[in-house]
Amino acid sequence: MSALAKFNRLRAIASLLYPPACTICSASVAAGEYLCAECDAKITRIVPPFCAKCSEPFAGAISSAFTCANCAHRTLHFDAAVAAYRSRGIVRRVMLDFKYGRQIHLRHPVARWLLAALDDERLRSRRFNIIIPVPLHPARERQRGFNQAALERIRYTTTQTAFDRAERMENLHGAFRLRKNADVRDLHVLLIDDVLTTGSTLSECARVLKEAGARSVHAATAARA
Ligand SMILES: [Zn+2]
Numbered sequence: 001m002s003a004l005a006k007f008n009r010l011r012a013i014a015s016l017l018y019p020p021a022c023t024i025c026s027a028s029v030a031a032g033e034y035l036c037a038e039c040d041a042k043i044t045r046i047v048p049p050f051c052a053k054c055s056e057p058f059a060g061a062i063s064s065a066f067t068c069a070n071c072a073h074r075t076l077h078f079d080a081a082v083a084a085y086r087s088r089g090i091v092r093r094v095m096l097d098f099k100y101g102r103q104i105h106l107r108h109p110v111a112r113w114l115l116a117a118l119d120d121e122r123l124r125s126r127r128f129n130i131i132i133p134v135p136l137h138p139a140r141e142r143q144r145g146f147n148q149a150a151l152e153r154i155r156y157t158t159t160q161t162a163f164d165r166a167e168r169m170e171n172l173h174g175a176f177r178l179r180k181n182a183d184v185r186d187l188h189v190l191l192i193d194d195v196l197t198t199g200s201t202l203s204e205c206a207r208v209l210k211e212a213g214a215r216s217v218h219a220a221t222a223a224r225a
C-alpha cells in the first residue's frame with residue numbers, strides 16, 4: 001500500500017472515531033470541512049468599495065475625492081495589502097484558536113481565506129519571485145516550531161493592540177531585518193501574514209525589503225481587522 005493510501009485509510013478510520021464536526025458549533029460536516037454551512041454563511045467577505053492600498057472597506061459609494069482614513073497621513077511601504085475576509089466573529093475565533101490554541105488542523109480554513117486574498121485581482125495576475133512570511137519573534141518561533149526565511153524579527157515588540165497608529169509605527173521601527181545572506185535585490189516580493197490590523201507590521205517589513213532593493217512588495221493576509 002502506498003504511503004498516501006495508508007494515510008487515507010488512517011484518516012477514514014479516524015473519522016469513524018472522531019466524526020468531522022464544525023469547529024464552531026459542532027454540527028456534523030462532510031469530511032475535509034471545518035465549518036458547517038450555517039457558520040460559513042456568517043463570515044464577512046470584504047467586498048467593494050474598499051481601499052486599493054490597504055483593503056479597508058467603506059460604507060457606501062466612493063466619491064472621486066475619497067481618502068482612506070487608515071492610509072491618510074502616513075506612508076505605507078507596501079504596494080498593496082490584500083485580505084478577502086474580515087477578522088471578526090467566526091473568522092477571528094478560528095484565527096485565534098489556530099494561532100494560540102494549537103489547533104493546527106485549522107490551518108485548512110485559514111489557508112482557504114488566504115487563497116481568496118491571493119485570488120484578488122490586485123495579486124492574481126502578478127508574478128512574484130519570492131514569498132516571505134512575516135517573521136515571528138524568535139521565542140514564539142521556537143514555540144510554534146517552524147523557522148522563517150529571508151526576514152527576521154530582531155526586537156521583541158509588545159503586543160500592538162494597546163497602541164494607536166502612530167505608536168504602532170514607532171514600536172515596530174527596527175523590529176525586522178533581512179537575514180544574513182538573504183538577497184531580495186530586484187525581486188517582486190509577496191509578504192504573507194495572518195491578520196492585517198492597521199498595516200503597520202506589513203509596512204515595516206516592506207520598508208526593510210525595499211531598502212534592501214526589492215522592486216515591489218505586495219502582501220496577502222488571511223483576514224483583516
Ligand atoms: Zn457550525
Ligand SMILES: [Zn+2]
Nearest residue numbers: 051054068071
Ligand atoms: Zn487604505
